Amino acid sequence: MPTYEYECLACAHHLEAFQAMNDEALAECPRCGGALRRVPTAGGGVIVRGGATGAGGCALETTGRTCCGREARCGKPPCGGEGEG
Numbered sequence: 001m002p003t004y005e006y007e008c009l010a011c012a013h014h015l016e017a018f019q020a021m022n023d024e025a026l027a028e029c030p031r032c033g034g035a036l037r038r039v040p041t042a043g044g045g046v047i048v049r050g051g052a053t054g055a056g057g058c059a060l061e062t063t064g065r066t067c068c069g070r071e072a073r074c075g076k077p078p079c080g081g082e083g084e085g
Contacts (some may be wrong), residue, residue: 005041010034 001020007013008029015036017026027034 005039006030006036007035007039008054014039 001018004017004019004025006015006017006026008031011029011034012031013029013031015030019026024080025038029036
């Protein structure tokens with residue numbers, strides 16, 4: 001479940017609420033009873049386990065770029081292999 005940030009329009013109190021995506025937005029400030037608005041946030045990051053290619057291969061074959069952004073293998077795992085770089 002995501003965490004949403006809210007700001008009170010009356011007292012400027014900030015709070016976070018751990019809510020399901022389909023839950024109704026909070027409407028009342030717990031501090032003063034004023035109206036709340038949901039504050040847009042950048043959101044959470046996504047954690048990818050096992051590297052960009054999933055199987056430990058080089059992303060060069062699938063994306064055209066290596067894991068470090070070069071156009072050729074860098075020689076360091078997971079980009080490079082033996083004798084490459």
